[in-house]
Amino acid sequence: MGDALKDQSPLRIGVVGAGQISGAYLRTFATLPNVSVTAVADLDGARAAAVAATVPGARATVAEKLYAAEDVDLVLNLTIPAAHAEVAQAAIAAGRHVYGEKPLAATTEEARAVLAAADAAGVRVGCAPDTVLGTGVQSARAVLDADEIGTPVAATAFMVAPGHELWHPAPEFYYRPGGGPLFDMGPYYLTALVTLLGPVRRVVGMASTSRDVRTIGSGPRAGTEFPVEVATHVTGVLEHESGVLSTLVMSFDVWAGTLPRIEVYGTGGSLSVPDPNGFDGPVRLFRAQAGHWEDVPVRGGYAGAERGYGVADLARGLATNSPHRADGQLAYHVLETMESLLLASQRGQAVLVASHCERPAAVPVHARPETE
Template sequence: MGEQVISGNTRIGIVGTGVISGTYLDHLAKLPGVEVVAVADLDLSRAQAIADQKPGIRALTSGELMADPEVDIVLNLTIPAAHAPVHEAALKAGKHVYGEKPLAVDRAEAKPLLKLAATNDLRIGCAPDTVLGTGTQTARAALDRGDIGVPTAATASFVTPGHELWHPAPDFYYQPGGGPLLDMGPYYVTSLVTLLGPVRRVSGRAGRSKDQRKVHTGPRAGETFPVEVPTHVTGVLEHESGALTTVLMSFDVWAARLPRIEVYGTEGSLSVPDPNTFDGKVEIATATARDWTELPVAGGYAGAGRGVGVADMARAIRNGEPHRASGSLAYHVLDVLESLLEAAAQDQPVDVASTVERPAAVPLGASPESA
């Protein structure tokens, strides 16, 4: 059986109409080659409210959306615990599927999805697609040009005092599947794999500063809740290329002056913008010019927003090409993150079982319809 051929615009059906769906709807409406034709939610009234505001979009139940012949790709925006079941339902219905991160709550849930998609000649895509913007892609172009020589090392850090300071119901950030590594790590590790290639081995340590935290905003302000996961994780990723990345992910830091991502090479250093954004300033310092200098944009989808990964996948399906924000990449990233937590728990390095090809660069001036 060959891969499904799509002619004309690729038609998207969204399952899950929470806050993030609004961002996707806004950006997908601006992108060529794709159109949202249906939305579904456990609360059908929420889907209907969107349909009432967006001409051409129908409100359906999840089952109706999966069975609808007018839907080519299911965009899964449900909560993380529902990612795998919704992906599976979409694939069994013969639909390509793209979802928010993570691909699934763990590797045991995620791996069968890749097999199911491959068996049925279907695609899986997964956020983050921020790495397809001009920020990470300009850094990628600099590395590919050899601007800092051979990359030998990198640092990646995300620190905050905790999401309970702003989120009215932050409990899930501190339950299994949460914590700083699994919450924000996908953005950083996806960017690192895009820049430096896959990871073969990890080592690390993990801890937490307190067993209880307090909600600071909303109707539950003042209420305490338990912390069940590490809230401070640090480690080293050994890339297949030989480069070593030092990572720090924490919900235990009140203030710090740390780079989001820096890459160090034999001839210089590269400062990479926040991987949770699509653009940002890329700076370089070299052996002959030690002062940091901003690089001109050299790659990536300009003006990108949430959903550019869906459009990139839709074009790739139409043209029979690999898509960049792939299920294989998302699985490898999840494998790296889980392996790092295992290395910390076991107090010894852990080999990463999976690998993935470094995604193709997004050239300067590219459009999701033609890149």
């Protein structure tokens, strides 16, 4: 299939997985002219039918039929992380492009197999998060690309919270392998760091688990205890290929904090980057010569972007025969970086990150994925 779709618009999407997150994607797709949902599948047929009914022209079906459907060009994989690789492989085997929720797969071994299959089939792979395509991270990227803080030398990235069990009625999966603060929130922060500063060469890290048992704090099962199987506080240092050192802290063990989400420090100033779990937010710049912080106006990114813009950007890439930004190689590199951090914490020594990805192209200011 490959780039045979570059003259077709819109890109026809089959959604596999009709859970809560599907609603966010579908609301976004309704506003974008270069994508169109044609089919929805879920293990729960009634749920697939209910979701398909909200999209004009879409139908409910089963996954096997969706993969083979003539009116499906790309499979949007919104299943649970443990099923990401299986669904992606089935879609690729049918000759379909794939875009999935994070992570690309449960392990780098599974992710490598997905990318190899896609390469052999000549189809594209995309993966969330696509929050980095919004005006927040992209305006910060424009500041860096214009050398307005000089040469970057270091960065910090902090995500601290007391734990999702306080608000989530069924939080156990956050505390099983593949979960924890690193694998849950890390993709947002690491994808932003790579977008801003380029790929990672090696890492050092340490991790801890403060409690073996946690208690559900809300919903019908409030008061129920469950075991913790993963590290709940991970800290590390990433050495980017550029030489920049990024300090990362991901924690479900902190009740409150005033640490910045992401900051980048250069030879001529500093840059404050908004929460990478969102698409926009304030960007602030400190120039050494000026001696004070100033707000940065929007200088890049898809304005008004929401979840699903990564799919539209992939459609743009197909239409223009150019790379898409939230691609499989970037997602694989982020996944390997996270695995390497945990491995470094176990070994007590630095771990090399074997993979390399290109720093994604910047999104120009006022760009739209259907016209860029």
